[in-house]
Structures are given as structure tokens and as C-alpha cells.
Amino acid sequence: MEKPLTAHIPKDGSWLRLKDYERVGGYQGLRQALKMTPKEVIDMVKDAGLRGRGGAGFATGLKWSLVPTPDQIPGPHYLIANGDEMEPGTFKDRLLLEGNPHQLIEGMIIGAYAIQAEFSYVFLRWGYQFAEKALEEAIHEAYEAGYLGKNILGSGFSHELSVHISAGRYICGEETALINALEGKRANPRAKPPFPVVSGFFGRPTVVNNIETLSNVPHILSKGVSWYKSLSKCEDGGTKLYGVSGKVKRPGLWELPLGTSFREILEEHAGGMRDGYQFKGALPGGGSTDFITAEHLDVAMDYNSVAKVGSRMGTGTIIVLDDKTCVVGMVLNLEHFFAQESCGWCTPCREGLPWTEKLLLALENGEGKMEDLKIFDDLTRYMGPGNTFCALAPGAMEPLQSALKHFRADFERHIHEHRCPWK
Ligand code: NAD
Structure with a gap:
């Protein structure tokens, strides 16, 4: 089973340095993207069936395609990676940020190229201090190697990327509140529409994507649409980071094909319920989703299937309710x-x-x-x-x-x- 997002994360708690990332194919996706037109990159991400991993599952390629081109709206365009991971029970982006920051940076540069953004930001949760350190060092490495800055790899495309540390509120994960916070204002959400793709950071066209979403992008570009679609068990493409917390034998996080059954995640990967505890129900995608119960154990954990049983895939991080918990x-x-x-x-x-x-x-x-x-x-x-x-x-x-x-x-x-x- 292929695990493109997590396979190369060092097991010793360190992060994948640039040289090691390049050795396993890192920045090949960017090289490929820069040979294509921005529209071709967007079409490829659309065809791959990548859906937003922040919770809502909005199609990523479609979101990028809704950004007016610089011909239509001249002036700065922005891309923001939403790393304000605060959904209860959710700890998936942290693994990617702390273990493989170059994968995110590469995904951000490709996304920025697709929408022709000159600047991008990682909006990072305050408490993610290891991630901050890894990201800052990785960004430095990427600038030194010519993947960021002026005229990237001689393509004529220039891009600047920096990290913003959030003051630490759940609402900052809501993209328009996040944008207000990044502008230095109180983090109140804005009315949508207009969506940020049209009017976002300082009123400019802005894409906000989740960390896991952007981390998928380099692999789509480097290995292609059919490979990416073949990773999944459903009509959408790719793998998914699934997590389980609660009274299970092995709480944790696993990269699995999108559409893996809830039962497999619970029983095989999380090891089933702890001795003396019965499964009673679960929130399948973080704290803000609907409970599913034992009758839904065989549901495929993908956006459409979980919606059919009356809940949402959300962040894909399951919180289990047992019979001994009120x-x-x-x-x-x-x-x-x-x-x-x-x-x-x-x-x-x-x-x-x-x-x-x-x-x-x-x-x-x-x-x-x-x-x-x-x-x-x-x-x-x-x-x-x-x-x-x-x-x-x-x-x-x-x-x-x-x-x-x-x-x-x-x-x-x-x-x-x-x-x-x-x-
Ligand atoms: P949403 O459905 O309103 O939007 C999802 C994305 O699609 C946004 O980027 C939005 O701009 C875009 N979009 C939707 N319709 C569009 C259109 N017509 N044109 C252009 N763009 C469009 O959902 P949301 O309010 O952004 O997010 C809610 C989700 O966030 C919930 O599922 C919740 O679980 C999740 N969430 C996650 C975390 C976390 O820590 N990962 C924290 C809080 C909430």
C-alpha cells in the first residue's frame, strides 16, 4: 500500500531535510509544474479528484480555477496554507508539518504557480512550535536551493513564502477569520460570498487550502493523475490521514486509501476497543460532525459515503465513544x-x-x-x-x-x- 504523504517521514522524530527529500523525488512535482501552463496544472489537480482535507471536502482544482487570472484582476494574488489545526480530536496536519515540511512547501509553490500568486503564507497554530522550527528551516533551505525567491529554477516565476504564527483561536481556522487575523484585525469571519478566491487577503484573490491538501499536490504533478486516482478506493483521488482517539487499543494516525472502511480503521489499525469497553458510537471527522453508530461500521470513510449515513468525513480523525463514557x-x-x-x-x-x-x-x-x-x-x-x-x-x-x-x-x-x- 503506497503512502506518499508519510512514507519518508523519519521515524526518529526529526524532519526530512532537503537533500533527503530530493533523494526520494522531492521537488520533481514543481519541476514538472513549471514546464506546464498554470491552467494545465489546475486541470491536472481537477482530474486527480483531490478534495480539500480541512473538513469541507471542496474540490481543490475547482477552487483554484475560480481564481481570476492576473489578466482579469491584475495585482497581487495570494495563497495561504491553513495550519491552524484546532478541530477537536484532530492532529493530522501536525504530523506532516513536523515530519515533511518540504512536501508542503513544494505543494504551496505549485499551487501558487497555478493561481499566479506572488506571495504565500503558512498560517500556523500557535502551539505547533516544533512545526514552526522545521518549517522555518525548510523554507530557508528552499530559498538557498532556488525553489523560492526570484525566477524559480529559471522559469521566470517568482514566489515569496513566509510563516505567520496564529494567536491561537479555533475561529482562525475559518478561512475568512484567518484572513482577517493575517491582516492584523480581530478574527471575525466575513460574509461569504464573496469567496476569498475573488476577494480575500486585503481584498485580493486568495486561495486558502489545508496543509494535508497542499501536501498531496507534489505527488499528483510528479506521478500523474491515473496513479493518484489508483491510490483511493472511491471516486475521489488519493490517500487520507485517518486518526482515532478514545478507548481503543492503539490510538493513532495512519495514511490509508481514501475510502477505507470505518471498520478497518477501528479494528485493524486502532486495534479495536480496549478490553472491557464496547463501541457505542463515533464522531467520524472531528468534534463538529454527527455521531455514527454500530450500524454504520462498514461505511467507507470518504466524503460522499459518510454523508450518505448522515454525518461528514470532516477531518477524518475519528473520536470513539464507548459504553463507559457519558x-x-x-x-x-x-x-x-x-x-x-x-x-x-x-x-x-x-x-x-x-x-x-x-x-x-x-x-x-x-x-x-x-x-x-x-x-x-x-x-x-x-x-x-x-x-x-x-x-x-x-x-x-x-x-x-x-x-x-x-x-x-x-x-x-x-x-x-x-x-x-x-x-
Ligand atoms: P465551506 O464549505 O464554506 O468552504 C469550503 C471551501 O470551499 C472554502 O475554501 C470556500 O471558500 C470554498 N468554496 C465553497 N463554495 C465556494 C464557491 N461557490 N466559490 C468559491 N469557493 C468556494 O466550509 P468552511 O466553512 O470553509 O469549512 C468548514 C469545515 O471546516 C468543517 O467541515 C469543519 O469540520 C472544518 N474545520 C476544520 C478545522 C481543522 O482544524 N482542520 C477547524 C475548524 C473547522
Whole structure:
């Protein structure tokens, strides 16, 4: 099984230096891209079926193709790699940033060439300090070798790349809040449309892509579309970094074909449930997705298949719920996080999430009422898609509304028994 993204990450905790990266084919994708027109590069990424790995799964080639060309809108264009990885349960980009920063840098230069961007930024989560160090050194190596800067490899294309350290908020992972933060403003999301591809950083055409997404790009260029499509088990291309946390025998992260079954990830790679624990459910793609249950164990972990069972692939990092963990407590923990991370800009999110947290806390403490369950339904509607500025609140309500659907009896037991039955 090929693992292009992770195969060459050193096992000793260090990162792949430029010479070692080049030895395993590094920067061949960039060399290939620079022989092609920007449109040909975009078409290749489109044909490869690369979908955004940040959570939403938007087609990468399509996103790039929506950027007006410099002929259409002259002046600076920008590319931003979103490394503000803060989705609960998600720790996949960290591995790529810390272990193979050149792969990301190469993907960024190719992406920048495709959209004709003069500047790009890695917007990095504050806590990722090893990644910062590796990235800064790798960027230095790339400049020294002529992969960055003026007239890259004699192609006439010039590009500057730098790292921006985020102040550390979940909302900065939302691309328009991220752009505001990068401009030095408060990290409030902007209304979309206009999408950043048209009006982003300082109002200029800007592409924001996730770290894992960009790390795929060099391989598409160097090894081709059919090879890339053959890596996956579904209609979209490539591999995926899948993670598992919770009461499993071997929590961790694995690069597997996109579309690997949930059962295989859980039972073979994560080693199944720890002794004495039963699988009860899981959030398949980070904290802001809907629970799936035992009846969905055979779902293929790809964007379309997970959507068909009522959830989202999200970041592909699974959080497992077991029979000895209180689902109300788990959701309370998540809603506490989301309420704290709301930027406070739009009323439904600012008011709705703390209210949700308060009701859940009362419920967990045995002070809940049956009417509260109805209020949760109302709050889910008020904070639903279209009623808020960004996806934070609708995403935050996904674990709660799906927990109420699949595990309603657990909520009712808290009310009837006036206590948490799991404590
Ligand atoms: P979205 O669906 O609004 O957009 C996804 C991407 O596609 C964006 O870049 C957007 O600009 C682009 N896009 C969508 N429609 C477009 C159009 N018509 N024209 C041009 N571009 C278009 O989703 P989002 O709000 O950006 O992201 C939500 C996702 O982020 C959720 O799935 C959540 O799980 C995930 N998330 C991940 C993390 C993390 O740490 N990885 C953190 C927070 C949220």
C-alpha cells in the first residue's frame, strides 16, 4: 500500500531535510509544474479528484480555477496554507508539518504557480512550535536551493513564502477569520460570498487550502493523475490521514486509501476497543460532525459515503465513544469548547452556544428537565446553516443533535434519575 504523504517521514522524530527529500523525488512535482501552463496544472489537480482535507471536502482544482487570472484582476494574488489545526480530536496536519515540511512547501509553490500568486503564507497554530522550527528551516533551505525567491529554477516565476504564527483561536481556522487575523484585525469571519478566491487577503484573490491538501499536490504533478486516482478506493483521488482517539487499543494516525472502511480503521489499525469497553458510537471527522453508530461500521470513510449515513468525513480523525463514557458529558465538553471559541460576532452563536452549554451542564448535574430536550432542538434550528455567519455554530450543534437522535435515552435517564448514571 503506497503512502506518499508519510512514507519518508523519519521515524526518529526529526524532519526530512532537503537533500533527503530530493533523494526520494522531492521537488520533481514543481519541476514538472513549471514546464506546464498554470491552467494545465489546475486541470491536472481537477482530474486527480483531490478534495480539500480541512473538513469541507471542496474540490481543490475547482477552487483554484475560480481564481481570476492576473489578466482579469491584475495585482497581487495570494495563497495561504491553513495550519491552524484546532478541530477537536484532530492532529493530522501536525504530523506532516513536523515530519515533511518540504512536501508542503513544494505543494504551496505549485499551487501558487497555478493561481499566479506572488506571495504565500503558512498560517500556523500557535502551539505547533516544533512545526514552526522545521518549517522555518525548510523554507530557508528552499530559498538557498532556488525553489523560492526570484525566477524559480529559471522559469521566470517568482514566489515569496513566509510563516505567520496564529494567536491561537479555533475561529482562525475559518478561512475568512484567518484572513482577517493575517491582516492584523480581530478574527471575525466575513460574509461569504464573496469567496476569498475573488476577494480575500486585503481584498485580493486568495486561495486558502489545508496543509494535508497542499501536501498531496507534489505527488499528483510528479506521478500523474491515473496513479493518484489508483491510490483511493472511491471516486475521489488519493490517500487520507485517518486518526482515532478514545478507548481503543492503539490510538493513532495512519495514511490509508481514501475510502477505507470505518471498520478497518477501528479494528485493524486502532486495534479495536480496549478490553472491557464496547463501541457505542463515533464522531467520524472531528468534534463538529454527527455521531455514527454500530450500524454504520462498514461505511467507507470518504466524503460522499459518510454523508450518505448522515454525518461528514470532516477531518477524518475519528473520536470513539464507548459504553463507559457519558455521552452527555462528552457533548458538554465539546460545547464548552465551541462556546469558548465563538468569536461573538453573530448573535445565534454568541448567545446560543453558552446557553446550550449551560443546559447540558444542568442535565449532567441531574438538574435537567424534559423541556430542555425541546430547547436543544430549537437551538439547533436557530444555529443551523444559513442562520449564522460561519460554520462554527452549525458544526458545534452536529454532535449534540445527533447524540439526541441516537442516544436520547441517555439524556432522559439523566432527567429521570436526577444524576449522571455514568458517575
Ligand atoms: P465551506 O464549505 O464554506 O468552504 C469550503 C471551501 O470551499 C472554502 O475554501 C470556500 O471558500 C470554498 N468554496 C465553497 N463554495 C465556494 C464557491 N461557490 N466559490 C468559491 N469557493 C468556494 O466550509 P468552511 O466553512 O470553509 O469549512 C468548514 C469545515 O471546516 C468543517 O467541515 C469543519 O469540520 C472544518 N474545520 C476544520 C478545522 C481543522 O482544524 N482542520 C477547524 C475548524 C473547522
